[in-house]
Amino acid sequence: MIVYNMKCGEGHAFEAWFASSAEYEEKAAEHALACPECGDTRVAKGLSAPRVNGSAKAPAPAIGPCGMACGSSGGMCGLDG
Ligand SMILES: [Zn+2]
Incomplete structure (x- = not known):
């Protein structure tokens, strides 16, 4: 809903x-x-953001020991080999 x-x-x-x-x-x-007050059909959506049931959660990226996101085959930080 x-x-x-x-x-x-x-x-x-x-x-x-x-x-x-x-x-x-x-x-x-x-x-x-x-x-519902006056039956006017000239209605418009208000400014407030809609509330939606359920929320999608994006997976967090893997963080290396340096605090940067590193790939599995050699990270940008150079601390893993
Ligand atoms: Zn009205």
């Missing part, structure tokens, strides 16, 4: 949940999004 901070043409702020950013794009294109 993904939540967006939305704002309508009248200035009402509200949150809207979607299964994915693609679902948001789809509903936005069809003007199927309406403000």
